[in-house]
Amino acid sequence: xxxxxxxEAGRIERTLKEYAEVFADGxxxxxxxxxxxxxxxxLRNVTAACLRAVEITDPIGKGGAVRAGFxxxxxxxxxxxxxxxxxxxxxxxxLFGLLAHADAxxxxxxxxxxxLDPPQPLIRRVASRVxxxxxxxxxxxxxxDTQCGAKAFRADALARVLxxxxxxxxxxDVDLLAALARLGARIVxxxxxxxxxxTSRLRVVRQSLRMAGALARLAMKRSRLHWxxxxxxxxxxxxxxxxxxxxxVASNGVILRTIxxxxx
Ligand SMILES: Nc1nc2c(ncn2[C@@H]2O[C@H](COP(=O)(O)OP(=O)(O)OP(=O)(O)O)[C@@H](O)[C@H]2O)c(=O)[nH]1
Ligand SMILES: [Mg+2]
Numbered sequence: 001x002x003x004x005x006x007x008e009a010g011r012i013e014r015t016l017k018e019y020a021e022v023f024a025d026g027x028x029x030x031x032x033x034x035x036x037x038x039x040x041x042x043l044r045n046v047t048a049a050c051l052r053a054v055e056i057t058d059p060i061g062k063g064g065a066v067r068a069g070f071x072x073x074x075x076x077x078x079x080x081x082x083x084x085x086x087x088x089x090x091x092x093x094x095l096f097g098l099l100a101h102a103d104a105x106x107x108x109x110x111x112x113x114x115x116l117d118p119p120q121p122l123i124r125r126v127a128s129r130v131x132x133x134x135x136x137x138x139x140x141x142x143x144x145d146t147q148c149g150a151k152a153f154r155a156d157a158l159a160r161v162l163x164x165x166x167x168x169x170x171x172x173d174v175d176l177l178a179a180l181a182r183l184g185a186r187i188v189x190x191x192x193x194x195x196x197x198x199t200s201r202l203r204v205v206r207q208s209l210r211m212a213g214a215l216a217r218l219a220m221k222r223s224r225l226h227w228x229x230x231x232x233x234x235x236x237x238x239x240x241x242x243x244x245x246x247x248x249v250a251s252n253g254v255i256l257r258t259i260x261x262x263x264x
Contacts, residue, residue, distance in 0.1 A: 002069030020048030022089035063172025082149035107192030114191035171214035
């Protein structure tokens, strides 16, 4: 399990305690990124053998942090989830179970059967639907919720697509899913139980604009205009990171906590 964490001192401890129990047979990798609060201290309050943590100070976005986690993961099945605990560990475990017949299993808050208790604030739901329309029309992905923070993958499928993924901000999920789809990977989307734990830290308008910029870049990269991407980057800086750049940044990461290989 990869858990990206940006200023999560107040929310991560409870999540980790829950996940450490359910994923004691695996490995949880927390990627602290660009934290200005004491997330590292909250981590020290959790004693679990399955827990690893690395801290990367450069701001690499949620997408960058999850991708850095993918590079560190050693298990044949790898997932990621938000640090705030909006998806329970049991729900995440269910997604992993679906990988017996799929390369990727993703949660949806918008399919019939999803339970939202409590739901996201209205403005977040509106932004989510607008983004989904845009993402579907630009990428032809058929999913109802590319942005749900609960996804599981077969590591071999991930390894094949990671070199093609560059998005570092919150639109990274679209980049990853589109790359998997191009490869012919089997992706299943299932309704999920969501318990919203928003603190509305994410400034919706600014973040949505950045995500839209990243989507436009993605569409351009896959079109006949791909040669114009460097010009686009100058006008609309979405802070993409190639695998090569990410490796360089991640190599400056500080290991806060490690587990022995044979504990796996
Ligand atoms: N590396 C990195 N991770 C981030 C950043 N922003 C958020 N995250 C992480 O991404 C995950 C999802 O972020 P959230 O803040 O829960 O996003 P959200 O659910 O859209 O918004 P909330 O209303 O705050 O819950 C969490 O694990 C965060 O710690 C960032 O700028 N960089
Ligand atoms: Mg959240």
